[in-house]
Amino acid sequence: MTIPTEGRRRVIIESIAPQVDCGRFPAKRTAGDLVRVEADVFTDGHDAIAASVLVHREDSDKWIEVPMEPLVNDRWFAAFGVTEIGRYGYKVQAWVDHFETWHRDLLKRIKADTDAPVDYLIGADLIAAAAQRAVTINGGGGDAAWLHARAAVLRSGDEPKSLRNHATDPMLHELALRYPDKRYATDSNELILQVDPVRARFSSWYEFFPRSTAQKPGAHGTFADAEKLLPRIAQMGFNVVYLPPIHPIGRQFRKGPNNNPNGQPGDEGSPWAIGAAEGGHKSILPKLGTIQDFRRFVETAKKLSLDIALDIAFQAAPDHPYVTGGHKNWFKERPDGTIQYAENPPKKYQDIYPFDFESEDWQGMWTELKSVFDYWIEQGVTIFRVDNPHTKAFPFWEWCIGEIKREHPEVLFLSEAFTRPKIMYRLAKIGFSQSYTYFPWRNGKEEIAAYLNEITKPPVTDFFRPNQWPNTPDILTEFLQMGGRPAFVIRLLLAATLGANYGIYGPAFELQENKPFKHGSEEYLDSEKYQIRQRDLDAPGTLRPLITQVNQIRNTHPALQNDISLRFHYCDNQQIICYSKESEDRSDLILTVVNLDPHFTQAGFVNLPLEELGIPADRAYEAEDLLSGERYMWRGPRNYVELNPGLRGGHILCIHRRLKVETDFEYFL
């Protein structure tokens, strides 16, 4: 190896956090976050060092310098606030500080009464150099003159007591450190921070099929019908309304009810079989209405503070205009001239053509697919739930989402990839803002805790944001099928308190629909995916009041609006799970206790780490059940809970402890 051009950069910077895959991907945060950057910083020998985090908006040359403070074991940290969405660059800079070394050692010498005249001359040189840098930076303001004067004093050969006083003057320390010698500073690589809207961290999703919303029995619902549901959804406390695909549905090989491959004339088909003579991914199924109807629907939602999330499924029905209109080369042609339909051999899905990401015209295809998002963004959509992103090439998503976020940093993408863990994580790294999770299938205490601990702590949280769903149109779990109403209550409480992001496939969940297509299947009987399902949403026994209450708690308690503070606590009953979350400023602490058993009453003692939670050990504290309004006076770490699933699934307890940590940081971007 050749000799470096500057061998005097003596400070080493290692292990910067956050950092995703060696800086290959941005770390994610949301607007308003305090971003804490840590790094190992050290040098040879015994010199004092200093370090800063330098940060700027990616589109600006204006860097802000945030001084780092040492922790233990050569770890340093700094924190800054990000108030605006977009991309930021940050790096760590560190240098040997000879003035600080001199100052620190001089104090030791003075204490041991071994300070010598030469020590003051050394200091004078360092101070004069700082003065010189002050001139360079400020063109010689008051600081430079002050420092020059002080250097002269230290060179004056004054009596020892005077020299000591002048050298240890706190003002000297402050002013000299203001102009550090960074000639040999070490700079880390620049890392990228993606700051998303708060909705990326905290969102409550309600999914429904617009075609099922007609008042008239048997009629096909329209956006106008669906619009009438919006106030009700807003009143329930949701903030994202998610619609399955709204495009024309293919006619060839159209599926009938219950996924019957031999559809009959009059069957509505699956919204995921996209494209027909009427249009493709940028068109609307005429039965739902027009683009104007859709825009009005979006407008009404916005007035209610609801975001619309559209389902984007990149696949084509055989009669999609892409297939019929000149883009056959975006699909795989077989030697007999037919197009390859979707398969999971020996199963065939002849109503669906997957795109071929090895197409010779991949650039043309990428550009077109991205333009689908652009089109709907123009119509006011800011959130996309992407269907099966893991069956499309990763490089496409990285480019597509990267491009869109550059122009529209407010846009969010939910990855619907129920697949292997590393694939789910990769999709998050390359840009998806949120991800579905394995939550639907985690029902036992240990498996819930193990999985949630994995996905709510760094380094995973630096790129992956879970969105917890108890049900979806594809997923009616065995637990929901078998556990009756209490099972729905349990899964709602868990999803809404474990996940700052959560969602339900609304109408089916409210009404506790739990009949599977067949034994052992997770598909709904008479699934809405293949037919219209009109319902009486005000039927007796609806979970709507509980859902409304839970969302209200979420909306008013910042503790439930983050995942990173999630902490599980011990309970001696295996069927009772207990965990807490708190707000960043620690003013809000929510303790959730859920009986995981939908059949029997369970009781036990929960055990809280009082000191960690900031609860005084020697005084009683109030635990207020936000669901029932009951107030318990608790004392000490061990407290009794008893939960009858017929009466209630759990407690959402607000722990009153009068604690607030000031997070009044100086540095904001």
Add this chain to the structure above:
Amino acid sequence: MTIPTEGRRRVIIESIAPQVDCGRFPAKRTAGDLVRVEADVFTDGHDAIAASVLVHREDSDKWIEVPMEPLVNDRWFAAFGVTEIGRYGYKVQAWVDHFETWHRDLLKRIKADTDAPVDYLIGADLIAAAAQRAVTINGGGGDAAWLHARAAVLRSGDEPKSLRNHATDPMLHELALRYPDKRYATDSNELILQVDPVRARFSSWYEFFPRSTAQKPGAHGTFADAEKLLPRIAQMGFNVVYLPPIHPIGRQFRKGPNNNPNGQPGDEGSPWAIGAAEGGHKSILPKLGTIQDFRRFVETAKKLSLDIALDIAFQAAPDHPYVTGGHKNWFKERPDGTIQYAENPPKKYQDIYPFDFESEDWQGMWTELKSVFDYWIEQGVTIFRVDNPHTKAFPFWEWCIGEIKREHPEVLFLSEAFTRPKIMYRLAKIGFSQSYTYFPWRNGKEEIAAYLNEITKPPVTDFFRPNQWPNTPDILTEFLQMGGRPAFVIRLLLAATLGANYGIYGPAFELQENKPFKHGSEEYLDSEKYQIRQRDLDAPGTLRPLITQVNQIRNTHPALQNDISLRFHYCDNQQIICYSKESEDRSDLILTVVNLDPHFTQAGFVNLPLEELGIPADRAYEAEDLLSGERYMWRGPRNYVELNPGLRGGHILCIHRRLKVETDFEYFL
């Protein structure tokens, strides 16, 4: 972000191991190792993929391709052997394999009886493409013709049974996969492997001061005297002889016995105060002899299979030729014209000038310091023990060791940096082959296990190799001071069985010297660092026989020649530590049991994980004590041990289990 030039590279490669700091530093192995490379490899969708590790000597363009095999959870691995020292480059390459996808799916179709004529046409195209690649690679040998013929058969519209037979022929599978379609293969970054001599992994060091080796009482020892000790050291089973600095010792501020700052004429001084009128780092203290004497000493050592390790301490006495002869600018000059001596305020070390790594002439200084190593390498030295490397700039070491290893990959460097953990690790990353450790101060069972687990497992072992010393001329631990002869036995057994690399400050250890300079100090009384210490090495009670026996066990048992297999086992007595090591091929299993209490007999049951250790649970097995020759018949996981420190400190048990794993890998470099 702009659209990539090739968007069809669909396979993702992540988390390659070994990989030190994102590939910033080489991973270390030793000659003869099987190198196991792992990576996460996956793609979108359901296509089959394939992956290889590509590896080459850094000085050669000849790459070897080693196919990877899948493990679980998208993890893949490959292994290859490295027989020669030097630097290697390796990377992972992975691609979608359409032939394998077709073949896999066809088997499913045939099983379900759903294979259709078009399936065979698709296969024929893929096989014809493989044939075309065979032509490109081999110029159209037998493989190409065979594949073309087979493609023709599959296109022939033959009867189904014949098509099935031809398509599922294992020969077709083998030949087609021999010519994979790598057009859209993904290549990882290239990572570097540093392959060191075996001595880097397995070494037994003996340190002594040549000046103490004269036969004549009071005389200054010479290399000729020291040479006479070599056969004795070789007979004791050591393979590295380490000498403190052998250079002229400074006269100004020379220290007297027991570190007395007021040395007297006739005091020999500290070998670490380097440089005087007679010369500096490339000279020999005349009292020790000439460079010819030194070369003969080295020659004699080589004949005995002993490597000589020289101590290189980069610091200068005030009368070092660097200071007096024109390189004053390599040191820090103070405003009064004097040179800055070493300090730890308020302590002063006026006999030592540290180099200034911020010198204006840092290039000149780096070049000169490197030439010190070059000089001694020319004299036959292959190992350097570097004194306090952490007080010299890290960029210097990275450059210096990098340069030397490029020309002399056989040379090893031991880092003597008893400092903070991240600094010790950094020195290992930037090139030091071995490192001293905190072992001298780890005496309790939990702290030994915790520390050893940290430093003997990946990722630390990819760059850091511990060298365990129970004592050094600087370190006489409290445990050795207080525990009598049993303490020395305990620490010897631990060092030699926990550390594949270990060493002793020999004469003091053999004779169990344990008097500190003063209470609370770890310095020896009348330390050899400041005076000549002649000894009767054959004094009664010497540990020489035990040391010889332990080294013989190390030299004949490959289990003790690696650290990575170290595993701690449960013992119900807190004072008894139990652990095992085994050879890579598992043919050799050594179980060590040590009583950590130097004062009292301790007994207890050790508990072995029989299945993990490959010991049949249903049969007795023999545990042969290699120290005492006793043979125990053990049965099951729990077995009784009892150790009286007056009689023996521990067992080194060879567990006979007749197990050998074939590690007969195909790929070697």
